[in-house]
Structure formats: structure tokens, C-alpha cells
Amino acid sequence: MIDPRLLREDPDRVRDGQVKRGLSPEVVDLAVAADERRRSAIVEFERLRSEQKSLGKLIPRAQGDEKTELLARTKTLSAAVKEAETAQAEAEREFRDLLLSIPNVAAPEAPAGGEDDFVVLEEVGTPRDFAVDGFEPKDHVELGRMLGAIDIDRGVKVSGARFYYLTGIGADLELALVNMAMDQARGAGFTTMVPPALVKPRAMEGTGFLGQAADDVYRIEGDDLYLVGTSEVPLAAYHSDEILDATSLPLRYAAFSPCYRKEAGSYGKDTRGIIRVHWFDKVEMFSYTTIEDSYEEHRRLLGWEREFFDKLELAYRVIDVAAGDLGLSAERKFDIEAWVPTQGRYREVTSTSNCTAFQARRLDVRARFEDGVRPVATLNGTLVSIPRAIVAILETHQQADGSVRVPKALQPYLQGREVLEPVAP
RNA sequence: GGAGGUGUCGCCUAGUCCGGUUUAUGGCGCCCGCCUGCUAAGCGGGUUGAGGGUAAUCCCCUCUCGCGGGUUCAAAUCCCGCCACCUCCGCCA
Known part of the structure; x- marks a missing residue:
């Protein structure tokens, strides 16, 4: 509000x-x-x-x-x-x-316009040139099959379209990414969290997900509960109806949670693979701070996201999302898009938003300052969204025989493995 | 899921049976001041939040006793529904 x-x-x-x-x-x-x-x-x-x-x-x-x-x-x-x-x-x-x-007032710096009017702030790394390596890259579906890492057929059999199983090395990869993300967040002073993924309407409403975005939200029949599409929801509502001590700010939380999205209206988009799915796991950063500090905090969140993707040795770019694509709550948003070789383009892997006092006002999250009680600013940022990170890693670091090189920083989290070997032809 | 109990201004607490004299009592903590070699004690004052009037941080008003309805000229107090917590029973990973 x-x-x-x-x-x-x-x-x-x-x-x-x-x-x-x-x-x-x-x-x-x-x-x-x-x-x-x-x-x-x-x-x-x-x-x-x-x-x-x-x-x-x-x-x-x-x-x-x-x-x-x-x-x-x-x-x-x-x-x-x-x-x-x-x-x-x-x-x-x-x-x-x-x-x-009325959505949050877009920041003066945010580009005007819609989805395609973003501004590229920076490109980091160089998309891998497979011509130099002398082989045609396989996509993550094929690599996932060969590695025994992703079982889409059985996901569809059991749960329907846009579901999958992570199996064997795929499951290991998720846990490795989660642990790496949590270690980084903990090191940066975040409090780690495992929040509930089912929330009451208040939390959903307060974070701005029951407006135009409501079509994308799963509701539990008969219980007045919603499945969250991101742990931003339980993290923002965590301090609802509270008056925080201003000297305790910023409060930083890093949560591991599942995310559920209907993906309504996305028929025909990304039907192959695990780029767009109804359920995935994610590690999300969340900050409560002052309005004045929120702009700097937004840059810090982006910095931590970049640090994570740097460690994965991926090529990516940072975009300044246009006003029309900000969603209800954000006044400004930066996305990181990683290069996906078989698609020949950058795909969104993280997103960080400054919601200023928009959510805090709806959820009654305030702080007591010397001169009175005022709403705080809330910010969120993805540290790692599992399926898309896996897509970028598998496709980028693949080798001609279908094996996948493990980025150095990730090796300790994968029992020291340097290469993931195919188990099927 | 069933039965009983509880919910008051940061914490504790009086008030609820028997509605109005409560601008919701007192204590603790906290803040300001006084006093005092220092500290402690003592003394005085302040201390929920939201909204409105106004040029206004002064001042005035309204709402706020878990939440929402109702009864009444009048509700913390009476009635109904809901929620949370505690105790017991049942079920259960």
C-alpha cells in the first residue's frame, strides 16, 4: 500500500x-x-x-x-x-x-515501459562458444537424462505437466546448491530460516500476491490457506503486526523453502525441461531496513546474488527491470539472467526487489525510531532458484561425452566430485 | 477431533459475577528531571497504537481491554460467533 x-x-x-x-x-x-x-x-x-x-x-x-x-x-x-x-x-x-x-510508485531510476523495456546494466563472463570446443551442446533435459539427474517423465506421470523428480546426482546437486547458498548467507550475517509454505490470506495479500497475481497462486480447498510462490511471503509476514527496535535494523533472513506457481497463461512457453515448473525449491534473502538505507541494501542483495553466480562460473547479465514489469510491490527490481547455451539467450535466474514501505504498510511492520514509529522497508532477493541454476550449470559446464564439470566452489558440497559422469548413453 | 480453562496499555496485575463515579488500577522495566562524593535508594513527572481537526512537533477529539457481530441511552463488564494459548482425552509422521 x-x-x-x-x-x-x-x-x-x-x-x-x-x-x-x-x-x-x-x-x-x-x-x-x-x-x-x-x-x-x-x-x-x-x-x-x-x-x-x-x-x-x-x-x-x-x-x-x-x-x-x-x-x-x-x-x-x-x-x-x-x-x-x-x-x-x-x-x-x-x-x-x-x-x-495502486501499485508501489516506481522509482525515478526504473526504466519506463513493459517487459521488453529493461535496461542491461552489465554483462559478466562470456557465453561459452561450443564451436571452439567442437561439439553441439545438449540441452538440460538430455543431460539430466544421461546423468540420471532429472526424471521428467515420471514427474508428469505422478503429478502432471511441469513436474519433475530430481534423482541421484540431481538431488545431490540441489542439496549442494542449497548448502552453498546457506553458507554464503550465514557468512554475510543472515539468519537462516525454514519457513512454512502454507500461509493465511493476510500474508498473501500483504505481500501483494492476491491482486493481479492471484491467478498464479494455489489455494487450498476448504482451509483458507495458500501455497506460497516464494518464501518472500512468510518472511515478509514474519514480523507483521510488530514494532521493531530501529537499532536492530537491518534484519536479514535467508530462507530455504518450496515454491508453488500455477503458471497460468504460460501455455506453450517453456514446455520442455524444468525452466518453468509448478513447484521448485529456492533460497531467498529477505531484509527489513529503513527506507533511507533500502537503496543501498538493494545493491547489497544484488551483490550477494552476483557473488553466488560468480562462484558457479556462469555467464550472466544484470538487468534493470522496466516499471511495467515490477509487480505490485516493488519500486525497483534487478534480475540476473544466466546464459542458457541451447537457447542462445539469457534466462532469469534471480530477482531482487526493493518494496520500500509498500508491504510493511500492508502487514503493519514498523520500527520505533527516535522521532516516532514508522513503517520499515522490505527487500527480497533470490540467492538460488534450484531448477534454473541446475539448467545453467548442466548446459554451461557440459563436455562432449555428456559429463559435466563441477565448478570449484561447488565441489566441497558434492563430496569433492569434480565431474558428474553420465550413467546412461 | 472432544471436554474444560484463560486472553486487560513492553512484562506482571486490579476491574468482569452486580454495565455508568475508569481520562482502565497498581507494580516492574524504561525515559526526563530533582536530590546525593560515585552507585544504590528516595522524590516528582512521563511511558499502547491508529485515525481525524489544525499552518503546527502545542492543543482538542474519536477509536483501541484477543478478533468480529449483537443487546443497551451507555459495554473491558451482558449475549453470539471466531481465533490463539494452557490442561486433559482421542488420533497421528
Whole structure:
């Protein structure tokens, strides 16, 4: 939720934010009008309520006719108060609904436009040239089959399209990546976490996943619970309804959790392989900090993501995501895209967002500062999303015989193995 | 899943039976000041959060006793529903 004061005092900034995202600024005017209606409803209710209270105080002491008269007056007043209260609640609700529908105001630095309007900030490493090596690269599906690492057929048999099993070295690879990520996070001062993957509507709503994104969310029938699409959700809600000590900031958490996504509307996209799946595991970083520090913290999160992919010896680029592709909560977002050889292009492997106070305001996460209590900033960033990391590793480090070289940093986490050998032709 | 109990301002606690005199009591902790070789003790004051009025950090008002409804002129207090925790029973990886 955006700051209601910003809406009142500088609606043009909010309008600009909408336009930059390619959205209509009309909702801003509706919200401003609703705010005015809401405030006059509050004034009216409080005036009546105040009168009711002061008259009510006279009643216990009053006697006879005076008392009868007072009771008659307060009785009419009572009805008026109830009516004004209902009107106020309705006005509050209308205002809140409008306010909730407005996405975070995009950062001035974020590129304007939609999905394709991102700006490449940097390219790191060189995509491997298989012509030099003299062989045609196999894709991760084929490599996964040869290594006995990925069993897509049985995933489909048991769970349906976009499911898979990680088997043998594939499962080992996941655990290795998770441990490597957790070690790095712990070393950087993060508190490690294993959060619940089922959450109540409040957590989902508060992180902005029940708006336009709701189509992509699994809901548990009959239990009013949702399967999270990222542990950002339980991590953001972790401190909901709390007032944190400002001196404890930044609070940093690194969570390992499964992620579930319907991938609605992605029919025909990435149907082969494990690039786009309904379930995967992920290690996610999450920070609570001040608004002022959030911009630096965002860079730090990106730095830790880069460190991780550097250690995997992968070629990647960093993009500044355009406003229209930020999602509801973020004011700015950087993605890391790793080179996928058989696709001949960069594919998203991590994403880090600065949500400023947008989620904190919805979830009531505040901190006590010297000059008062204010919402904090929340930020999230992927350290490693397992399937896509595996795709990049297998395809990039493959050798002509289908074996895969293990990046040096990962070897200690794979029982010292330097090469993964095929088990099938 | 079943039965019983509990939920008050950071923590503890009074108030709930019998609705109004409660701007929710007191203690601890914390903050400011006074006093004192220092510390401790003592003394005085302050100490939930949200929203609104206003130029305003002064001030005034409204809401907030787990959450949501209801009864009533008036609800921490009475009624209904829900949630959380505790105890016991059942089931279970």
C-alpha cells in the first residue's frame, strides 16, 4: 500500500508512477476523492459520538423528568451515531480498496515501459562458444537424462505437466546448491530460516500476491490457506503486526523453502525441461531496513546474488527491470539472467526487489525510531532458484561425452566430485 | 477431533459475577528531571497504537481491554460467533 499522505500531498507523483507502468492514472483521482469523502465521514461520526458521550455522562446523576428527557435525546442520538459509524466504515472501505489497488510508485531510476523495456546494466563472463570446443551442446533435459539427474517423465506421470523428480546426482546437486547458498548467507550475517509454505490470506495479500497475481497462486480447498510462490511471503509476514527496535535494523533472513506457481497463461512457453515448473525449491534473502538505507541494501542483495553466480562460473547479465514489469510491490527490481547455451539467450535466474514501505504498510511492520514509529522497508532477493541454476550449470559446464564439470566452489558440497559422469548413453 | 480453562496499555496485575463515579488500577522495566562524593535508594513527572481537526512537533477529539457481530441511552463488564494459548482425552509422521 502506498503512503496515504503521499496520495494527498503529491498525487502527481503517484499519477506519474502509474503512467510509467503503463497504467491509467484515473485510479489516483478516484482515491483522492474517496479520501475526502472518508475524512468528512470521520468528522461527522466523531462529532456525534462526542456529543453522545458527554450526554451519557450526565445520565447516572440525573433524576426524574430531567433523566427521562436525557434518555429520549440520547436514544435519537444513538441512532444517528450508528448511522454515521456505518457511513464512515463504508467510506473507509472504499478508500482502502482503491488504495490497495495502486501499485508501489516506481522509482525515478526504473526504466519506463513493459517487459521488453529493461535496461542491461552489465554483462559478466562470456557465453561459452561450443564451436571452439567442437561439439553441439545438449540441452538440460538430455543431460539430466544421461546423468540420471532429472526424471521428467515420471514427474508428469505422478503429478502432471511441469513436474519433475530430481534423482541421484540431481538431488545431490540441489542439496549442494542449497548448502552453498546457506553458507554464503550465514557468512554475510543472515539468519537462516525454514519457513512454512502454507500461509493465511493476510500474508498473501500483504505481500501483494492476491491482486493481479492471484491467478498464479494455489489455494487450498476448504482451509483458507495458500501455497506460497516464494518464501518472500512468510518472511515478509514474519514480523507483521510488530514494532521493531530501529537499532536492530537491518534484519536479514535467508530462507530455504518450496515454491508453488500455477503458471497460468504460460501455455506453450517453456514446455520442455524444468525452466518453468509448478513447484521448485529456492533460497531467498529477505531484509527489513529503513527506507533511507533500502537503496543501498538493494545493491547489497544484488551483490550477494552476483557473488553466488560468480562462484558457479556462469555467464550472466544484470538487468534493470522496466516499471511495467515490477509487480505490485516493488519500486525497483534487478534480475540476473544466466546464459542458457541451447537457447542462445539469457534466462532469469534471480530477482531482487526493493518494496520500500509498500508491504510493511500492508502487514503493519514498523520500527520505533527516535522521532516516532514508522513503517520499515522490505527487500527480497533470490540467492538460488534450484531448477534454473541446475539448467545453467548442466548446459554451461557440459563436455562432449555428456559429463559435466563441477565448478570449484561447488565441489566441497558434492563430496569433492569434480565431474558428474553420465550413467546412461 | 472432544471436554474444560484463560486472553486487560513492553512484562506482571486490579476491574468482569452486580454495565455508568475508569481520562482502565497498581507494580516492574524504561525515559526526563530533582536530590546525593560515585552507585544504590528516595522524590516528582512521563511511558499502547491508529485515525481525524489544525499552518503546527502545542492543543482538542474519536477509536483501541484477543478478533468480529449483537443487546443497551451507555459495554473491558451482558449475549453470539471466531481465533490463539494452557490442561486433559482421542488420533497421528
